[in-house]
Amino acid sequence: MARDMTRAGEPLGTAPRRAALRLLDAVLRRGEALDAAIPLATRALHGGPDRGLALAIAAETLRRLPDLDALIDSATRQRLPDDAKARFALRIALVQALALGTPPHAAIATVLPLVDGGPRKLVHGVFGTLMRQGATLPERPMLPAHVAGRWRGAWGKATVDAARHAIALPPPLDLSLRDAAVVHPDGVSLAADHVRVAGGDVPTLPGYDDGGWWVQDVAATIPARLIGRGTGKALDLCAAPGGKTLQLAAAGWAVEAVDVSQTRAERLAQNRARTGLAFEVTIADVLDWAPAVPAEAVLIDAPCSATGIFRRHPDVLYRAHDGVIAETAALQAHILERAAEWVSPGGVLVYATCSLEPEEGEAQLDRFLEARGDYVLEPARGDELPVGITPHERGYVRTLPGMLADQGGCDGFFVARLRRAGG
Numbered sequence: 311m312a313r314d315m316t317r318a319g320e321p322l323g324t325a326p327r328r329a330a331l332r333l334l335d336a337v338l339r340r341g342e343a344l345d346a347a348i349p350l351a352t353r354a355l356h357g358g359p360d361r362g363l364a365l366a367i368a369a370e371t372l373r374r375l376p377d378l379d380a381l382i383d384s385a386t387r388q389r390l391p392d393d394a395k396a397r398f399a400l401r402i403a404l405v406q407a408l409a410l411g412t413p414p415h416a417a418i419a420t421v422l423p424l425v426d427g428g429p430r431k432l433v434h435g436v437f438g439t440l441m442r443q444g445a446t447l448p449e450r451p452m453l454p455a456h457v458a459g460r461w462r463g464a465w466g467k468a469t470v471d472a473a474r475h476a477i478a479l480p481p482p483l484d485l486s487l488r489d490a491a492v493v494h495p496d497g498v499s500l501a502a503d504h505v506r507v508a509g510g511d512v513p514t515l516p517g518y519d520d521g522g523w524w525v526q527d528v529a530a531t532i533p534a535r536l537i538g539r540g541t542g543k544a545l546d547l548c549a550a551p552g553g554k555t556l557q558l559a560a561a562g563w564a565v566e567a568v569d570v571s572q573t574r575a576e577r578l579a580q581n582r583a584r585t586g587l588a589f590e591v592t593i594a595d596v597l598d599w600a601p602a603v604p605a606e607a608v609l610i611d612a613p614c615s616a617t618g619i620f621r622r623h624p625d626v627l628y629r630a631h632d633g634v635i636a637e638t639a640a641l642q643a644h645i646l647e648r649a650a651e652w653v654s655p656g657g658v659l660v661y662a663t664c665s666l667e668p669e670e671g672e673a674q675l676d677r678f679l680e681a682r683g684d685y686v687l688e689p690a691r692g693d694e695l696p697v698g699i700t701p702h703e704r705g706y707v708r709t710l711p712g713m714l715a716d717q718g719g720c721d722g723f724f725v726a727r728l729r730r731a732g733g
């Protein structure tokens with residue numbers, strides 16, 4: 311029997327709600343990544359289902375936070391502070407009742423112990439009021455105001471509306487194939503060696519054990535597509551867990567994959583073992599490492615705010631503040647500056663970020679081209695890209711919410727291919 315670490319006297323099922331509270335606290339008050347907070351926040355839980363429930367509650371709360379808060383504010387005489395435990399408890403109770411299908415009595419009963427010795431009455435009262443009023447959540451969740459404002463300024467209202475639509479839907483499951491012949495689940499192909507499938511438990515899907523495919527959003531396949539096939543040396547910088555490394559290795563390159571994180575590099579090695587593809591893994595900080603010889607192809611999938619993957623990781627919406635964006639933009643510029651020296655004459659440098667912030671994409675490109683007269687932007691061609699994605703008129707690729715909408719959308723990415731003079 312799975313043990314529920316609910317404390318004595320508490321309703322069964324309280325423990326996963328307490329873990330959800332810890333997860334939200336880690337993201338919203340301490341600025342941690344949701345994934346990174348899971349081990350500590352859920353360590354008192356026994357069993358995958360409880361952990362899954364805690365994570366589902368936390369992630370759905372983050373997807374719906376502005377709307378949940380608006381409901382709470384509509385039912386309180388005095389506005390609860392953002393970090394009040396009562397607000398956190400109400401968010402958790404409401405998201406379950408209004409978005410996750412939990413019966414209201416269970417949603418509130420399992421949350422009240424979280425405010426024991428505190429504003430229990432208030433939480434109970436506000437929840438009851440909202441239920442009696444028939445409160446609902448909108449079909450298209452509101453984005454946090456600072457994010458909506460930033461994206462409206464950069465991309466316009468239609469993109470903000472598309473992002474609101476996208477965050478409410480389960481993201482698709484995209485697989486990258488080692489080659490067209492591998493065993494894989496049926497689905498829709500949007501590009502060579504790609505299939506979009508209905509979903510499911512990944513390790514049980516056809517062909518998983520053969521290692522012929524790996525999970526990767528279709529937009530994330532674009533950087534390696536712009537490098538194409540080759541047999542020379544390719545450097546994949548900031549490579550873990552290795553989706554792009556696997557693509558490059560499958561395309562024939564002799565790849566050296568570099569990442570600063572030991573833990574994430576282990577996932578590179580696991581992916582190598584599962585797929586049987588060959589590449590070298592180097593654990594190093596690219597700010598103080600350099601390759602022994604230059605490479606024909608260098609791919610930088612730079613660390614970034616990751617706002618382009620908000621559908622899968624809604625916590626990024628609350629962590630990517632202006633300061634974080636400025637910090638990652640400075641890091642990206644530094645990495646680009648160093649990597650530009652590691653490309654052999656005539657070679658190719660592809661720069662990518664899974665960010666919807668122009669500072670981490672378009673602005674990096676402009677600054678780079680101004681500083682490096684020995685590089686030109688080599689325009690992406692439509693036939694190199696997934697069906698439905700076209701290059702920007704300047705030649706780089708910018709994917710945005712709303713693209714591929716009829717097929718389930720794609721992550722937000724910026725990708726530029728730069729060619730070094732000479733050779």
Ligand SMILES: C[S@@+](CC[C@H](N)C(=O)[O-])C[C@H]1O[C@@H](n2cnc3c(N)ncnc32)[C@H](O)[C@@H]1O
Pocket residue numbers: 547548549550551552553554555568569570571574594595596597611612613614664
């Ligand atoms: C966007 S993720 C890479 C995803 C990967 N390219 C893929 O396709 O699976 C960015 C990676 O950069 C790594 N990283 C961050 N700073 C780094 C540095 N200074 N040197 C090397 N790697 C770094 C992180 O550990 C992280 O794995």
